[in-house]
Amino acid sequence: MKVNRSAVYGVSDEVVAREIAGEIIIVPLSGGIADLEDELFTLNEMGVVIWRKLQGRRSLNEVIEELKEEWQGDDGEIETDVLGFIEELTRRRILVVVEPA
Numbered sequence: 001m002k003v004n005r006s007a008v009y010g011v012s013d014e015v016v017a018r019e020i021a022g023e024i025i026i027v028p029l030s031g032g033i034a035d036l037e038d039e040l041f042t043l044n045e046m047g048v049v050i051w052r053k054l055q056g057r058r059s060l061n062e063v064i065e066e067l068k069e070e071w072q073g074d075d076g077e078i079e080t081d082v083l084g085f086i087e088e089l090t091r092r093r094i095l096v097v098v099e100p101a
Contacts, residue, residue, distance in 0.1 A: 003060065003086045008099035010056025015094050017051075024048050026094055041094065050085055056098045060086060 089095040
């Protein structure tokens with residue numbers, strides 16, 4: 001699935017996500033969620049920041065632009081990392097498009 005920068009992404013109904021001690025823990029509600037190797041899926045520091053910004057309220061493009069302003073680093077690298085993260089989570093059906101562009 002190609003990532004749409006103009007779309008709004010949110011958490012799939014097929015998973016439950018909880019924040020515990022600053023980490024986001026994602027648990028599939030049923031078997032067969034793509035190719036998850038473990039029952040739980042956790043996000044790294046950048047993943048947590050992106051996750052908090054998405055939440056079905058802003059377009060992916062808005063999130064990318066905010067991160068470029070907040071994080072020091074190469075804008076192209078930030079954009080590539082965010083797009084890769086969203087692509088992976090949509091492939092695993094953890095995130096879904098809640099508002100198409």
